[in-house]
Amino acid sequence: MESKGSFVAVGLGMMLGAHLSPRSRSEIEQADAVFALVSDAIVELWLQRMRPDLRSLQPYYAEGKRRTDSYREMIDAMMAEVRAGRRVCGVFYGHPGVFAQVPHHAVARARAEGFEAEMQPGISAEDCLYADLGVDPATYGCQHYEASxxxxxxxxxxxxxxxxxxxIGLTGDRSLARYGTGPAYRRLLIERLVEAGYPPEHEVVIYEAATLPIATPRIERIPLSGLAAADVxxxxxxxVPPARPMVRDEAMLARIDAIDASIRAGESGDATPLDVRSLES
Ligand SMILES: C[S@@+](CC[C@H](N)C(=O)[O-])C[C@H]1O[C@@H](n2cnc3c(N)ncnc32)[C@H](O)[C@@H]1O
Structure with a gap:
């Protein structure tokens, strides 16, 4: 019987050899064709020991070439194998679905063409950041944005x-074809954050998770105003830690108290009318 192709995107995690889940490892081992887009050449060599037939997606990148063109070619290369009836695995560093377009688009394309496709999570830079900086996103809430x-x-x-x-290394790159932008672009980012209420002297952290077991993470604390000149x-x-305390919503707390009181009094607690104005803002 002719085999039907499939696609799975797996994450290697951030640290070489330390973050790969058993499930992702098994996908890599059992695939008919394995493609990789990982953080550096050492990681690729490590993967090649597991899969000597590994195909690197790195050569699709080139200085001056739009990243969107590179992404399209990477997806085409993997899809050609899926269409040929192979079980294809795309290996990406970190989590394949975090700030990464190729894995999401490849999964969507494979599904749109009627093939089975899925994503296996990995340990992302975000996960490492929470551990290394001692941040719990629940404490104050946590916003994630792409610099540009x-x-x-x-x-x-x-x-x-x-x-x-x-x-942040690509802040303001409108060409989608550069591999680094400079201080002038980061000055605009500083301006944006100051506008939003972060003082120029507010302490921020340039963070780089360790990618080798022998390395330590980079945790460089600088004032926001120093971001332009920093080594990014x-x-x-x-x-960026919070710059202001959270403001208690006394009106909402009072309404919650009223519901609590009505439940204690044996009522349903549903009597409080919906405040539509609060939904409009
Ligand atoms: C295309 S995204 C890939 C993210 C990756 N999929 C993940 O799960 O973390 C690249 C961005 O991830 C972040 N990143 C990549 N490597 C990192 C590291 N070692 N430490 C901290 N952040 C990193 C940087 O913001 C970088 O510009």
Whole structure:
């Protein structure tokens, strides 16, 4: 019987050899064709020991070539194997679904063409950040944005929540073809954050998770105003702690108290009318 192709995107995690789940390992071992887009050449060599037939997606990137063109070619290469009836595994560093377009689009394309496709999670830079910086996203809430998106669009930042800004090394790259932008672009990002209520002297962290077991994470604390001149790399993520306390919503707390009281009094608690005005803002 002719076999039907399938696609799975798996995450390698951030640290070489330390974060790969048994499930993802088994997908890599059992696939007919394995493609990889990982953080560096050492990781690729490590994967090649598991799969000597590994096909790197890295050569699709080139300075001056739009990343969207590279992504399309990567997806085409993997889909050609799926259409040929093979079980295809795409291996990506971190979590394949976190700030990563190719795995999401490849899964969607395979499904749209009638093939089975799924994603297996991995340990992302975000997960490492929570562990290394001792941050629990529940404490103040946590916002995640891509650096350029913060400049290209008007977003509503909440300075009483934690803020994580991804791809600060590519801040403001409208060409989608560069592999690093400079201080002038990051100055605009500083301006944006100051506008949103983060003081220039507010302490922020340039964070880089360790990718080798012998390495330590980079945790560089600087004032927000120092971001333009800082050594920012492609793998840098900016962590911005809250700059303001959370403001208690006394009116809402009073309404909750009223519901609690009515339940205690043996009523249903449903008597409080819906405040539509509060939903309109
Ligand atoms: C295309 S995204 C890939 C993220 C990846 N899928 C993950 O799960 O973390 C690249 C961005 O991830 C972040 N990143 C990548 N490597 C990192 C590292 N070692 N430490 C901290 N952040 C990292 C940076 O913000 C970088 O610009």
């Amino acid at each position: 998106q913060l400049l290209f669009f008007r977003r509503r930042l909440d300075p009483s929540a934690y803020l994580v800004i991804w791809q 790399r492609l793998q840098s993520t900016l962590a």
